[in-house]
Amino acid sequence: MTSGTHNARPRIAVITCAVLETEIAHFTRGLSHIARVEVLEQGLHNQPDKLRTKLQTAIDQVEMETDADTIVLGYGLCSRGTEGVRTSRCRLVIARAHDCITHLLGDKDRYARYVAGRPGTYWYSPGWNKHTDMPGKERREKLRRRYTDEYGQDNAQFLIDTEQNWFRTYNNAAFVHLGVGDIETEWQYTQQCAAWLGWHCDHQCGDPALLKDLLTGPWDDRRFLVLAPGETFRMTADDRVIEKENNCVAVHPA
Secondary structure, eight states: OOHHHHHOOOOEEEEEEGGGHHHHHHHHTTOTTEEEEEEEOTTGGGSHHHHHHHHHHHHHHHHHHOOOSEEEEEOOOTTTTSTTOOOSSSEEEEESOSSHHHHHHSOHHHHHHHHHHOTTEEEEOHHHHHHSOOSSHHHHHHHHHHHHHHHOHHHHHHHHHHHHHHHTTOOEEEEEEOSOSOHHHHHHHHHHHHHHHTOEEEEEEOOTHHHHHHHHOOOOTTTEEEEOTTOOEEEOSSTTOEEEOTTOOOOOOO
């Protein structure tokens, strides 16, 4: 084996939530070893079984349609909706992360420290602001119009009040970014939402190292879980976040 062959990067396919679409597009630009970037719609974590089904379908399609030898996931555990997915031909790589905020902050320990210090935090980011209606005045007005059309004015007010009670468990809007996109506009939008809600507002500059390494390797065990074909993973109760499921059976290509 030549030195060049030994040092060659794997052919990587990326499957990601749309929340990280812009950042992944930015950091994969010019990387010739990226075989495909597949983007799934935001919000699937709200229905974990649906996320699992769609993610597994995307994995199967990537394996059939590309020459990738490694699939990396732009997901964390995500309400356990990624738990149980597996490949049949490729390696599978996922960051040790509960959700996409770890990808943006750059480290699961930094995420844990921040949340421990501010437990009532709701996270904003360019991707979240783009793909969903974030807590704030605009969200309430959109919901009011929709609920009024569907359920009538009195029922609409009840539903709005119920959601506002849920938001009272939060008191901090944290905006995190990797310097990609129109950061000033998104930061101003986050501040406006926080002011209307009566929340504290915080600005966090993220660290792109985790996302960059996810897209290129190497994948150290502290930050990533690397699985062979047929292996899958499950949630842990410790700071590893995820671990290999021991009773899985490897699939060997014919």
